Amino acid sequence: xxxxxxxxxxPPEPAxxxxxQIEYLEQLARIRLSGEEKERTARDLSKILDYIEMLGELxxxxxxxxxxxxxTEPVFREDKAVNDDRRDAMLRNAPxxxxxxxxxxxxxx
Amino acid sequence: xxxxxxxxxxxxxxxxxxxxGDITSPQATEAVLSAIEEKDGELNGYIRVFGDRAIAxxxxxxxxxxxxxxxxxxxxxxxxxxxxxxxxxxxxxxxSKMLENFIPPYSATVVxxxxxxxxxxxxxLNLDEFCMGSTSETSFFGxxxxxxxxxxxxxxxxxxxxxxxAARMSFYAYGSDTGGSIRQPCSYCGVSGIKPTYGxxxxxxxxxxxxxxxxxxxxxxxxxxxxxxxxxxxGKDPADQTxxxxxxxxxxxxxxxSGKGLRIGVPEDFFAEGIDPEVEAAVRKAVHVFSELGxxxxxxxxxxxxxxxxxxxxxxxxxxxxxxxxxxxxxxxxRSQNAKSLSxxxxxxxxxxxxxxxxxxxxxxxxxxxxxxxDAYYKKALQSKALIRKAFDxxxxxxxLILGPTAPSTAPxxxxxxxxxxxxxxxxxxxxxxxxxxxxxxxxPCGFDRNNMPVxxxxxxxxxxxxxxxxxxxxxxxxxxxxxxxxEKRGEDA
Numbered sequence: 001x002x003x004x005x006x007x008x009x010x011p012p013e014p015a016x017x018x019x020x021q022i023e024y025l026e027q028l029a030r031i032r033l034s035g036e037e038k039e040r041t042a043r044d045l046s047k048i049l050d051y052i053e054m055l056g057e058l059x060x061x062x063x064x065x066x067x068x069x070x071x072t073e074p075v076f077r078e079d080k081a082v083n084d085d086r087r088d089a090m091l092r093n094a095p096x097x098x099x100x101x102x103x104x105x106x107x108x109x
Numbered sequence: 110x111x112x113x114x115x116x117x118x119x120x121x122x123x124x125x126x127x128x129x130g131d132i133t134s135p136q137a138t139e140a141v142l143s144a145i146e147e148k149d150g151e152l153n154g155y156i157r158v159f160g161d162r163a164i165a166x167x168x169x170x171x172x173x174x175x176x177x178x179x180x181x182x183x184x185x186x187x188x189x190x191x192x193x194x195x196x197x198x199x200x201x202x203x204x205s206k207m208l209e210n211f212i213p214p215y216s217a218t219v220v221x222x223x224x225x226x227x228x229x230x231x232x233x234l235n236l237d238e239f240c241m242g243s244t245s246e247t248s249f250f251g252x253x254x255x256x257x258x259x260x261x262x263x264x265x266x267x268x269x270x271x272x273x274x275a276a277r278m279s280f281y282a283y284g285s286d287t288g289g290s291i292r293q294p295c296s297y298c299g300v301s302g303i304k305p306t307y308g309x310x311x312x313x314x315x316x317x318x319x320x321x322x323x324x325x326x327x328x329x330x331x332x333x334x335x336x337x338x339x340x341x342x343x344g345k346d347p348a349d350q351t352x353x354x355x356x357x358x359x360x361x362x363x364x365x366x367s368g369k370g371l372r373i374g375v376p377e378d379f380f381a382e383g384i385d386p387e388v389e390a391a392v393r394k395a396v397h398v399f400s401e402l403g404x405x406x407x408x409x410x411x412x413x414x415x416x417x418x419x420x421x422x423x424x425x426x427x428x429x430x431x432x433x434x435x436x437x438x439x440x441x442x443x444r445s446q447n448a449k450s451l452s453x454x455x456x457x458x459x460x461x462x463x464x465x466x467x468x469x470x471x472x473x474x475x476x477x478x479x480x481x482x483x484d485a486y487y488k489k490a491l492q493s494k495a496l497i498r499k500a501f502d503x504x505x506x507x508x509x510l511i512l513g514p515t516a517p518s519t520a521p522x523x524x525x526x527x528x529x530x531x532x533x534x535x536x537x538x539x540x541x542x543x544x545x546x547x548x549x550x551x552x553x554p555c556g557f558d559r560n561n562m563p564v565x566x567x568x569x570x571x572x573x574x575x576x577x578x579x580x581x582x583x584x585x586x587x588x589x590x591x592x593x594x595x596x597e598k599r600g601e602d603a
Contacts, residue, residue, distance in 0.1 A: 009322040021476075028475035029430065030437075031468050032460045041469055047531050048422065048473060055419040055489055058496070065491030067321070068351075069498050070307045070547040070572060075350040096442035102439050107451050 016046040112140040120186045120280040120334040121360075122273045127174060127185040134174065134185030134229060137280070141187045141231050145278045152254045152276055154269040156202055157193045158232040158453050163187065167229045173473035174227065182337045182360070184227030189279040191270050192233040192238060194325065195314040195452030196220055203316045204238045204248035204266075207436050207443045207462035217314020218349065219283065219325055234282060238464045239433065240290055240318045242266055243536045244526050247466045252523055255297060256541040256596040257562055261520040264294030270328045271298035276596060281329040281338045285315055287322045288421050289516075289540025292552035295328055296565025299554045301582065301592060302328040303335050304540075306573050307547030308353040310339075311346035319325055319428035322421075322544040330584035332553060339575070358579050364587075366580025368402035374508030376411035379385040379539055385518040391556025391564040392514045399512070399581070407508070413500045414542060416493050420532055421541035423426060423477050423490035430474025436462065467532065498546045505571040510581055514539055515552040515565030542568050553582050554591040563591070 017025075022042050026032055034043055087100055096103040110132050118126065126132045142160060149155050159166075167187070173179040190196070193203045195213035197220075202208045216224075223230070237247040245253040245268025253268040256262040256276035263272040267284025271294035274282050284291045286304035294374065295302035310325045327338035336358040343355040375396055376534025380389050400406045438444035445457035460534045465470070477486035504511060516536055526533035543550035548569055555566035566585075570578040586592050 006324070017476075022472075024479075025472040025475050028479060029468070030434075030455045030459055030473045031463070031471065032456050033468065037468070039467060040465070041472065044469060044530050045473060045476070048534070049476070052419040052422060052477075052486070053532055055416055055423070055493060056485070058489070058493055059517055060489060060492035063492040063495050065488055066495035067274050067491060069494070070351070070353065077347065083443050086214060090440075092214065093211055093441035095438060095442075098260065104439060104448065 017042045017049065110136070112143055112334050112563045115140040116144055116277045118280075119330050120183055120188075121337055123280055124183050127171075134167040134171040135164055137185065138163050138229055138231065141279060144276070145231070148256070148276050148278055151259055152256055152272050152278070153251050154235055154253050154272040154276065154278060155189065156204070156250050156269070157200065157234050159230060163231045170227045170229055177178065178182060179227040181226040181341070183281075183341060185229060186280050187229045187231045188223070188231045188281050188338070188566045189234050189270065189273050190220070190283045191236050191267055191285055192229060193236060193285060193316040194219060194283065195316070196230075196233065199233070201233065201316070202250070203240075204236045204250060205463065205467070206249045206390070209249065209443065213314070215314065218311035218346045222307070222342045222344075228341065230277060234273055234284070236265070236269055237266035237466070239316070239467050239568035240266040240285060240287055241304060241429070241466045241470050243289070243293060243533050244521070245269065245294070246523065246527055249464065250438065254523070255520050257299065258520070258560065259561065261522050262297065262526070264297035264516070264520060266292045267545045268289040271295050271300055271302070274298070274300045274328050274330060274452045275506045281327060281334050283325055283338070283342070284328055285323055285325050286544065287318050288425060288544050289537040291326045291328060292540050292565065292567060293537060295552040297520035297563065299563030299594065300328055300330060301332045301335050301551070301553045302326060302548065303339055303551045303575065304543060304580075305339060305343070305575060306353070306355070306549040308351045309343045309355040309573075309575075309576055311342075311344070311349040311352050313346055313348035317432040320432065321428060322425060324544075331578050331586050332551070333360060336363055336575075336579045342544060355573065356576075358576050363576065363580045363583045366582050366584050368399055368404040368581070371399070371404035371581060372507065372509045372550065372591040373399055373404050373406045374504055374511045375406060375408050376414060376511060376513055377408050377521070378411045378414040379513035383517050383535065383538070384514060385558070387558040388514050388516070388518060388564050391558070392566055395555035395566045395585070396512050398585060402584060409504065409507070411500060411504065411533065413493075413497050417497070417542045417545070418538055420493040420497065420545055421537070422473065422534060423486050424494070426474035427478050427487050428474070428543055430471045430478065433467070433471055438462070466530070494545050497542060501546060501548060509574070509577055510529075511569040511572070513567050515567040516540070519558045519560070519564060539567055548572060549575050549578060551578055551582055553585060555589070556591060
């Protein structure tokens with residue numbers, strides 16, 4: 001799992017997306033863009049954000065944010081395991097596995 | 110019976126013919142498989158076709174039908190399903206290099222439902238990568254072509270599903286709809302489709318794009334087929350806690366639905382700047398058909414519609430960047446062969462495994478959620494969502510159904526949208542609203558433009574109003590013939 005809290009850098013100022021912002025977003029997204037992709041993404045994101053800015057004009061003073069319009073009641077179930085042991089089936093899609101575990105490069109030097 | 114005659118039937122007609130012994134399920138399956146063989150080389154609607162496997166399944170279902178052990182309304186009828194819905198033991202790619210070799214260890218709840226109902230799957234349908242697109246061009250497996258004109262897109266992201274139904278390469282299909290991904294391709298391909306009330310259909314086993322918006326739904330040749338197909342997959346599922354109890358659609362009531370007393374609202378904001386005049390004319394004419402059938406039609410203002418696209422893209426991309434963080438090259442999916450360290454595995458696998466549109470939406474999601482921007486974007490979008498909910502609540506006091514265009518234009522040419530993502534996003538301007546607040550919505554064919562490309566009529570109803578929506582759509586289809594036209598007849602009709 002990629003944890004966003006791993007990244008501590010302060011966010012850059014909001015503006016049209018430049019090289020610095022792209023680099024910051026690459027870190028957040030754990031994605032590295034090629035030179036050409038960087039330029040295109042900066043241009044496209046600036047255009048999209050320009051359009052999205054329109055939302056700023058909507059008066060939302062005192063409006064509570066809405067998350068779940070249809071299901072509002074929390075759903076409970078008994079705290080009982082219902083799944084079988086399917087370790088090997090789950091590991092079958094792993095790019096690399098060993099002794100019933102996912103295999104990754106050494107993480108601690 | 111000849112293949113051609115079988116292929117011209119609706120799904121419900123095929124089911125009746127199988128029950129009465131006029132044809133068999135393997136015969137219907139063979140007919141569909143030959144149509145795929147003949148046409149899909151060009152259309153590219155399928156990522157995977159089950160040849161012998163489908164025939165074997167059809168034979169098994171046929172035996173059960175003959176024994177009287179299966180009496181579901183669509184038993185034995187071949188269907189196809191979008192390749193973002195997990196099928197145990199069968200690759201499920203989501204149209205991405207990331208999942209090119211992913212073989213799900215379990216099936217989606219809807220797939221189990223369909224097995225129980227005696228449905229026969231003929232294949233997995235092409236789509237925009239991770240459903241991120243409105244044209245079915247971003248698939249790692251190549252673009253899907255529109256059966257009406259192969260130089261045009263079929264819409265997206267369920268472009269393979271809509272194209273397969275339009276080209277008679279399936280009797281009905283299942284797609285998924287996050288912001289119009291069922292309705293907009295239905296509009297572009299001249300077929301019918303439903304995005305059900307959020308929670309009516311289990312999302313367990315549907316590969317997540319934006320979980321608060323995603324919903325699986327049917328695509329068919331007419332609305333009655335769609336209703337029968339939807340009935341097969343609804344219901345509460347312990348594996349998806351957002352599911353709600355849903356009453357099946359009564360098909361005979363839907364076939365006898367009367368327009369008298371039906372209150373229809375038409376938001377004038379849906380005919381604002383940017384709509385193709387031919388689309389507007391076809392939609393207005395369709396609305397007029399309803400008033401001739403006894404419905405009262407009233408224009409009203411829905412000014413919040415202006416904020417639909419910004420609200421949608423903030424919510425969708427925010428959820429997508431979180432949902433797609435699971436693709437880390439460790440547990441399943443693509444792993445870069447060049448990665449040396451753990452951190453390299455994450456970054457390089459994602460960079461090599463995702464296409465540019467997916468990367469763009471993940472980064473946009475990260476942007477709107479990042480510290481300092483969260484209130485200005487994500488919180489604002491959720492407030493806008495509350496206002497959209499309020500606007501619809503008010504409208505549905507006065508109207509039973511809202512009608513308007515499904516998309517601002519007919520199908521654009523292949524390649525036109527890729528160079529300008531914002532323009533592509535705007536093609537979803539009418540369809541995203543129901544997703545944002547979970548309302549049911551449908552698209553049915555309502556005309557053709559001068560290039561003979563289909564136009565779609567969008568219907569939006571209150572929560573759980575599928576019965577009324579399907580009834581009204583069936584009434585329209587009993588009174589018009591747009592849904593009966595299909596691509597091969599093009600020359601004769603033009």
